[in-house]
Amino acid sequence: MKNASIIGLKETDCKNISEKLNILLANYSVFYQNTRGSHWNIKGDQFFTLHPKFEELYNSLVLKIDEIAERILTLGGIPAHNYSDYLKVSSIKESKEVNDGTKSVENILNSFKIVLDLQRELLDITEKAGDEGTNSQMSDYIVEQEKEVWMYNSYLGK
Structure with a gap:
């Protein structure tokens, strides 16, 4: 965690945040692959609606996977x-x-x-640690994803 002192965070906080980010990274990676599978294999009358929507989602997920991995590296993990x-x-x-x-x-x-x-848990952890970088990243993801949830629920008629 050699970057901790340079970026103004405690080494123990960087370690804990990196561990939690690795759990988030794992979840994003499985989410990504599941979404790719749906994109590739969708059948039926919903194909033309969902096929491009799933592609849009997995493209967004792969960017977040990279950003999360880079944040872990920034924290020294x-x-x-x-x-x-x-x-x-x-x-x-x-x-x-x-x-x-x-x-x-x-x-x-x-x-x-x-x-x-998981991102809301990270908001709490990073706020207490003074880790504005990770906190801001999680906040941005939450805002974007809450809108996605609304759209997918609307698609289901909920």
Whole structure:
């Protein structure tokens, strides 16, 4: 955690935040792959609506994966990169239900709930640590994703 003193944070806080960010990274990575699976395999009358929407989402997720990994590095941690490690700590599980549009959207909403909860936990942790960089990043993600949740729920008629 050699960067801690340079960026003005405590080494123990950087370590704890990096560990929590690695859990978030794992969840994002499984979320991303599930969304790609839905994009590739969607069938039926919802195809033309959902296929591009899923692509838009997985493109957004892959950017966040990179940003989270880079934040871990900024804090002096090491981002996990193996799916076997991700699957051990991710609350989001691999989805096998990728053909049905409604089920895919429900899975996406469940995944958003998990990452939103983790990001809100990180808001609390980073506020106490004075880590404005991670705090701002999580805040930006939350604002964007709350709107996505509204849109996907509207699609389901909820």
